[in-house]
Amino acid sequence: MGSGSRGGAGPPPATAAVRPGQVDPGTVIEADRNVNQFGIALLGKERVKIGYELANRRVTLRLDGQLMHVIHDGVLAKTLPSPIDAAQRAGLRGAKVASGELPAPAVGAIRVERKVPADGVIMVARQRLRASRTYAGELVTVHVEDTYFRITLNDADLVVHPRKNQHPVTRFRAKTHAPKL
Structure with a gap:
């Protein structure tokens, strides 16, 4: 078969660009x-x-x-x-x-970062979590599950706290400030 044939090999056809007036209002x-x-x-x-x-x-x-x-x-x-x-x-x-089906949502915990303050208490989803004063100044990762928060540092578990509410996580990265000169 020549290069111009319509065999089963090759990439799938590209989806068509949309032009005004060409699609129904209900089209995805x-x-x-x-x-x-x-x-x-x-x-x-x-x-x-x-x-x-x-x-x-x-x-x-x-x-x-x-x-x-x-x-x-x-x-x-x-x-x-x-x-x-x-x-x-x-x-x-x-x-x-749209050419395919809607993909599945991500599975697993949401991961957020927090910098541990001097008192050792961080906030995630409006809940106070004690990480420990030992880790003051460290950047920790909090794994947000349905029923608990798991705090880790360099992939080592530090502490697990029960989740008391279902407030959404709105901040994902730690606030880190440059040192004052």
């Missing part, structure tokens, strides 16, 4: 976007708060009905309300018709 649309250092991506004229955990990364925004799914590295990172209506979707720069 995807657009790749960069998230800036503040956790914001531009979608049309809208500034969409994606979140600091995806800052400085490239994501796929999947617009499906009233929802916008944020996909990073082939995993569903989060779902948010759609910032634009169905009629505006076809006019988005780089928009294409």
